[in-house]
Amino acid sequence: MCSTGCVTPTACLAGALSALAGQDLKGSFGPAVIERTGALVIAKNRLDAELARTVREGELTQAAEHDGKATMASWLRGHHRLSKAEAARLVRNGRTLEQLPVLAAAAAAGAVTAEAVGVIAPVVSEVNLARAAAQGVDMGEIDAALTEAACTASHADLREAVGHYLARLDPDGTEPDPTEQRSLHITKNGDGTVSFHGTLDAVGGEKFQAAVESHVQADRPAGDRRTRSQRQGDALVQLCDNALAAGNLPTLRGHKPHVVVTIDLDDLMDTSTGAGAGRTGFGGIISAARARWLACDGNVTRVVMGPEGQPLDFGRTKRIVPPHLRRAVEVRDRSCVFAGCDAPTHWCDVHHVAEWLLDDGPTNLENSALLCERHHTKVHHGFRVERQPDGRWRTWRPDGTEIVLPEPFLLSA
Template identity: 55%
Template sequence: MSDADLLAEVGGLVAERNRVEARLTRAVRVADARLACEHDGLKTMQSWLRTHTGMKNSAAAALVQRGRVLDLLPATGAAFAAGAIGVEHVTEIATITGRRELAAAAEQGVDLSEVDAALATVAAGQTFRKLTEAVHHYLAQLDPDGPEPDPTHERSLTITTHPDGTVTIHVELDAVAGEKVKAVIEPMAATSRTAGDERTPGQVRGDAFVQWADNTLAAGNVPIQRTRKPGIAAVIDVDALVDPATGQTAARMGFGATISAARARWLACDSTVARIVMGPDGVPIDRGREVRIVPAPLRHLLDLRDGGCLFAGCDAPPEWCEAHHFLHWAFGGETTLENTGLFCERHHGKLHAGFRVERGPDGRWHTYRPDGTEILPYRPDLLDRDDLLVPV
């Protein structure tokens, strides 16, 4: 297929998908109105969709609600059935049919069918952003002097932990709260960029979000619960900790996730460690004194010597950094100024994944990739050119 034919195929498939979604929505709406779910002994179409099609409960609820909304939006429904708009367009336009919005429209004599037709036209012929702007403009004109909604009602954060321990976070915020979060995340993301950084913007912000959590925990600003200072914890057998061949589920974390011994060693570089003696039935019978691996006096020296992350090209400040043992203490490395260095969370992980940082005879730090090549964030071949010198 030529590029033109391929793009035409993609456009046709999107339209066909929209038409199928519209037929499904219509069928569910008719079944919902007729209580067809009672045929299988169920009370709602939402529960029928969940139990008979395997659909997620949230998706089933959205599908049922979409069908009910389209009863009020015939023009949007027609564009949907024709394949000109998709589910996301219907969902956006449906915000004008909230109980409060419908009451305000009726009170002001607004012809909802005209608004529906106008928005369907925008949805079918312009970008999604233009549709969002049109919907928001209508809602703002509908209630220009009404009371401001409670912003806390527009905020939601859901944390889902998957079987492998990974976490999905979904956040919805009002405009002001969103600005506050972006005002923190964006500068942190920008300062974490280094030479040769191949992360996507989403990955950069994800790392910045974790760094935000690190900074908050380090500052001690999280409320204490059940007499313990909040933090992350990992429990691992000492033999597994020192065995480089240990598998992926060697350590168990506080919220139930499991991590590898290598990841546990990464955490243990700069942490508080306590010995726990387990009985034969798996019940703890003794706990030793907690010991800070990198004591405060040494940490102060590291802050003064390194001034931040030592990884080539990184300018993360000391307060963003963890202390790394160049030879891990689990393998006999000493916790001394010579055997430790400061690295941000991301680059600390790089060191545990094969990268190396060494100090040369001249006192400068050098960073090497796993293949042995050095990472140079500058052009050393240009340093001797007089025409590039900047007068002071």
């Protein structure tokens, strides 16, 4: 099979991969790393195509029955721990490459990614092949055109090309109900973070992007080093903040929707971070520091619990920052006071400069500062803001250095 005496091609492949894994990359410089990366991408494309071809053969010969499985998808999930989505993608790609020989040749040569094959897959569904046959569409031409797009165009352009073809294939088809194309999956992780993914129809997606982008573009302070994804994440949280603050959302269990945190008083007063001290209404775990941050501009209710966990006494809910004080802070500060930020008042919380819990800071105008959600978080994690006698706000980093903005350019007449 090869100079090393391998018996089968897969044995040769295993040997080659072992040799690659054994190479020391620490001494490699830029061009060598780029060249190696490019070669591996092509090799991966070829291997993905060969895997899809093999899975398709297994499907045709019912190979999974050998191990007591009904389908290749179930065999891939059970024997190799693939996700349901990945196993389905492999089966679908194998069928697609069988139907489109030009695409299959390009994939085998490493010029087309498995993801691109997945984008083209709907073209050869039974429904779309029947529509193409009824309209006299030359699938050979479609195969060649889409393969060229997959090899030369961007992934976004390929998606658009496939979309155009499918739309022209059924121009008079029934307009789908957009709500049937929408889904959102929310998963709470072990560390309290929340992951989500979903699908929106074209119009719903446009609304979502427009709403998020408006906050992305409005929140661009000087010296901002966040990545695009970080800025979009902050924008989505700010969008939720604004909706919750407006008070126009539907009621949830008889109350206006709000963030709920339950925490022991001793933990809340602890000067340490207090990881895992508080529990949110939807079951998330947060630190005492984050609970104090939320309490800065929220309502606090005291509940005394008995030794067996039964409530013994309910204290009166107290609004930490009353409405009249918030209005005064908004008039004075006019925007987020963090250096380089000009987030509008309706994006902001009222922060206690001297913490009302740990430092016994008063809830008054002198001890209040307007901070947007992101910078309020920063101030509760090491940054500091302070108002000077002349009314100017200054900001310090956790290391004690001040964030100083450049002086504006003055143009002479």
